[in-house]
Amino acid sequence: MQNAGQTTENPMAAPPPKPAVDLLARARRVIELEAEAVAGLTAVLDASFEQAIARMLAVRGRVVTTGMGKAGLIARKVAATLASTGTPALFVHPAEAVHGDLGMITADDLALAFSHRGQTEEILRILPYLKHVGTPLIAITSNPDSELARHADVAMILPIRQEACPLNLAPTASTTAMLALGDTLALVLLEARGFRPEDYAVFHPGGSLGRRLLTKVGDLMHTGEANPVAHEATPLREALTVMTEKRLAALSLTDDEGRLTGFYTSGDLSRHIGDAGFDVKRPIRDFMTRNPKHARPEMMAVKALEILQQYKIIQLPVCDDAGRPVGMIHLHDITRAGIT
Numbered sequence: 376m377q378n379a380g381q382t383t384e385n386p387m388a389a390p391p392p393k394p395a396v397d398l399l400a401r402a403r404r405v406i407e408l409e410a411e412a413v414a415g416l417t418a419v420l421d422a423s424f425e426q427a428i429a430r431m432l433a434v435r436g437r438v439v440t441t442g443m444g445k446a447g448l449i450a451r452k453v454a455a456t457l458a459s460t461g462t463p464a465l466f467v468h469p470a471e472a473v474h475g476d477l478g479m480i481t482a483d484d485l486a487l488a489f490s491h492r493g494q495t496e497e498i499l500r501i502l503p504y505l506k507h508v509g510t511p512l513i514a515i516t517s518n519p520d521s522e523l524a525r526h527a528d529v530a531m532i533l534p535i536r537q538e539a540c541p542l543n544l545a546p547t548a549s550t551t552a553m554l555a556l557g558d559t560l561a562l563v564l565l566e567a568r569g570f571r572p573e574d575y576a577v578f579h580p581g582g583s584l585g586r587r588l589l590t591k592v593g594d595l596m597h598t599g600e601a602n603p604v605a606h607e608a609t610p611l612r613e614a615l616t617v618m619t620e621k622r623l624a625a626l627s628l629t630d631d632e633g634r635l636t637g638f639y640t641s642g643d644l645s646r647h648i649g650d651a652g653f654d655v656k657r658p659i660r661d662f663m664t665r666n667p668k669h670a671r672p673e674m675m676a677v678k679a680l681e682i683l684q685q686y687k688i689i690q691l692p693v694c695d696d697a698g699r700p701v702g703m704i705h706l707h708d709i710t711r712a713g714i715t
Contacts, residue, residue: 378508378615381396384457393597394411396541399602401541404539404624405539405547408536408537408539408547408548408596409536409539409547409548409551411552412533412534412535412536412548412549412552413495413540413552413555414439415533415534415536415552416533416534416552416555416556416559418534418613419531419532419533419534419556420559422541423529423530423531423532424531424560425446425524425601426529427513427531427560428560428563428564429569430511430513430528430529431462431485431487431560431564432564432567432568434483434484434485434511435445435483435711436458436463436483436484436485436487437455437463437464437465437482437484438454438462438463438464438484438485438486438487439464439465439466439467439479439480439484439485439486439487439489439510440454440457440464440465440466440467440486440488440489440557441466441467441468441469441472441486441487441488441489441498441501442469442488442498443469443470443490443491443495443498444491445468445488445545445546445550446492446495446546446549446550446553447466447489448550448642449489449553449554449557450466450487450488450489450553450557451466452554452557453489453553453554453557453558454466454558454562456557456558456561457560457561457564458576460561460562460564460565460570461560461564461565461568461569461570461574462564462565465479465523467479467480469495469497469498469500469501470497471502472497472501473497474503475498477501477504480504480508480510481508481510482503482508482509482510484510485510485512485513486505486512486513486544487510487512487513487515488512488513488515488516488523488527489512489515489516489553489557490514490515490516490521491516491517491518491525491533491535491546491550491553492516492517492518492521492548493514493516493517493518493520493521493522493523493524494518494521494522494523496616498523499522499523502522502523502526506526510712511528511529512526512527512528512529513527513528513529513530513531514526514527514529514530515531515532515533515553515556515557516530516531516532517532517533517534517535517549518532519532531556533549533552533553533556534552535548535549536548554698555695571591572588573588573589575588580633586712586713586714587675587677588675588677588713590675590677590714591635591672591673591674591675591676592670592671592672592673592674592675592676592678592679592693592702592704593672593673593675593693593702594712595676595695595704595708595709595712596670596672596701596702596703596704596708597621597623597702597703597704597705598701598702598707601621601623601661602621602700602701602702602703603617603618603620603621603623603625603626603627603703604617604626604627604628604629604700605617605626605627605629605659606628606629606630606631606662607628607629607630607636607637607658607663608658608659609628609658609659610655610656610657610658610659611654611655611656611657611658611659611661611662612655612656614626614628614639614659615644615655618641620622620640623690623703623705624640624641624642624689624690625638625639625640625641625690625692625703626638626639626640626659627692627700627703628659628660628663629699629700633697633699634697634698634699635667635692635694635698635699635700636657636660636663636666636671637660637662637663637664637665637666637667638663638667638669638690638692639659639662639663639664640688640690641688643662643663643664648663667692668682668686668688668691669691669692669693669694670682670691670693670694670704671693671694671695672693672695672701676704676709676712676714677709677714678714679691679704679709680706680709680714683706683709689705689706690703690705690706691704691706696703
């Protein structure tokens with residue numbers, strides 16, 4: 376119980392103790408050390424880098440990345456970057472490797488091992504297997520005298536002066552440098568392979584770039600019974616009925632050979648309905664737009680979108696090689712597909 380005359384202090388009201396270090400100064404130092412680690416990588420861009428690229432280009436199988444702990448996380452990310460930019464790759468955990476996953480690595484592959492000190496026990500335990508099957512080894516390490524570096528066919532030495540960790544223990548500057556060097560390998564390989572945006576899109580079909588570069592007009596157009604088509608001699612009244620039934624607010628018009636000769640839209644109807652001589656009994660050829668813009672089924676949808684935007688229209692007839700309208704594509708079909 377509280378004695379008379381005593382006051383109750385609210386511990387939450389007490390100001391927090393001042394930190395023992397200057398937080399902003401420490402944060403700046405972390406950034407400086409990690410930036411130095413990355414900037415120092417230019418020293419690694421020597422003959423060893425060229426040898427690594429040459430071996431990775433020549434590999435018939437996959438680049439197998441490996442590493443333990445934080446270096447392992449970097450190795451996993453580098454494998455993903457390589458695989459998405461034209462170099463088949465996968466990550467193998469070194470601890471799992473010695474319990475059966477070594478079977479994933481063949482003589483056609485190339486191993487890319489990440490280890491700051493180059494003495495990671497789990498990685499060293501898989502080196503005899505790599506030698507036995509003849510799998511080339513590229514090492515990324517900060518220690519040129521390490522066992523990993525000595526056994527590697529190519530060793531790229533990271534110029535890490537110290538970690539950004541104030542205890543110089545937690546992998547920070549070293550893993551930042553590993554990531555930057557891994558990205559450098561992947562992107563130099565990308566250019567060396569002539570990897571194009573279209574190739575990138577093949578590996579990223581779910582992304583916006585993939586949709587833009589892979590989706591064709593033929594994938595989105597309305598075809599068959601859903602494609603509004605009429606002969607150019609059809610009376611306007613009947614043509615409007617067809618256009619209304621198909622619900623695309625547009626109509627492709629053809630000649631006796633079935634070739635596209637014109638196009639008519641609900642916008643045309645709005646513009647012409649008050650004109651002198653407007654008569655729904657007249658053939659629609661008297662009102663249609665002749666030689667209209669059109670698309671092809673194999674045209675990329677993004678190109679069709681450019682045409683629609685350039686001419687401020689919302690539908691395009693789609694014609695085959697003979698000029699016959701085989702479909703129609705609407706602006707909304709393209710935007711619904713996520714192509715903008």
